[in-house]
Amino acid sequence: MDKTVETVSLAVADIPTGSSLAVGGFGLSGVPISLIRALLAQGASGLEVVSNNCGVDGWGLGELLAAGRISRVIASYIGENKEFARQYLSGELDVELTPQGTLAERLRAGGVGIPAFYTATGAGTAVSDGGMPIRYAADGTVEVMSEPKETRTLETFGTEKEYVLETAIRTDFGLVRAAVGDRHGNLRFEKAARNFNPLAGMAGRVTIAEVDELVEPGELGPDDIHLPGIYVDRIVELTPAQASDLPIEKVTVRSRERSS
Incomplete structure (x- = not known):
């Protein structure tokens, strides 16, 4: 029942070229960036990726995309990535656009055995x-x-x-990011990270989770579990440096009124 893996590199070591991946994340929130970077270093290519979006230039799935590792994307939003647009319009990348709610339900349906x-x-x-x-x-x-x-x-x-x-969508692997997980694979997600991560985890035949904090079984209360361990095959605890890599997608400021 202990599903822990020591490093993200070991967790993705057997993902072969040509695999399909359901990848969690909503914008830059809840992106399994350490697993993505480990997969980049591992070398698998020709990947079919199912995700709400394909990251941004230089971060998230955008890192795999820039390296030419992705051949097809099923997504609902692609507007933040110039390299994505370049590859798509030049014929280097297949893209299937799907409405966001439909994409979410296709992933969920794949996880619970509903074909359509x-x-x-x-x-x-x-x-x-x-x-x-x-x-x-x-x-x-x-x-x-x-x-x-x-x-x-x-x-x-x-x-x-x-x-x-x-x-429905069913993929070879699911890659997800959770705030807390236990050794049995039960996961709790933080705020917007919960939008697509549970669904990506359900859709993967083999699901790999990176977590900010690893706890012992029983520490997560039943009502705190957003994805049961039955859907999770491997879990790896991030280092403090990995867990703190949390960029802000858009930073905006407003002028402040000067006090009189």
Whole structure:
């Protein structure tokens, strides 16, 4: 039952080239940066990444992206990464854009064994009708477009609406960052880090967690556990230096009124 691993390098050592990864994080909050950097050093390439976003230039998944290790991304938001845009528009990267709530539910469905579900989100748009660019050619033309998805008119609460069928996401590995974890793999996440980390952890066939603090089984109360250990296969405690690497995505200031 003790799922602890001594270092992040050992935790990701067996992730092979061509693997699919569900990676936690919401913006720069809750990103498993130490596992990402260990994977960068390990050398795996041709990775398919499922995450809310692909980091920023020079941090998070942006580090793997800049090194040319990622071949495909399924995400809901990609607006903070210039290198991402360059690779996508030059035909170096396949991208599948998915509405944020739909992405969250696709990950959750994969974790609980639901193969597909209907949602109203995206019905009647390019999400359901197809035509979104998946891959560009080097000359800027669209080489691969998204295919139309199955739709169905259903009655809910006395109103008929069109719904689109979305498939679950199941990946080879899940990489997550938690505030606290115990040796059995039970995890507690901090604030916005809870948005996608539990879902990424559920979707991975092998889930690896980096934690700021490692505690003994029983120290986390049942109501404090956001992801049960049944979903977690390996857990590694970060060093103080690793745990403190928490950049701020955007820093804004406001002028202060001078006292009279």
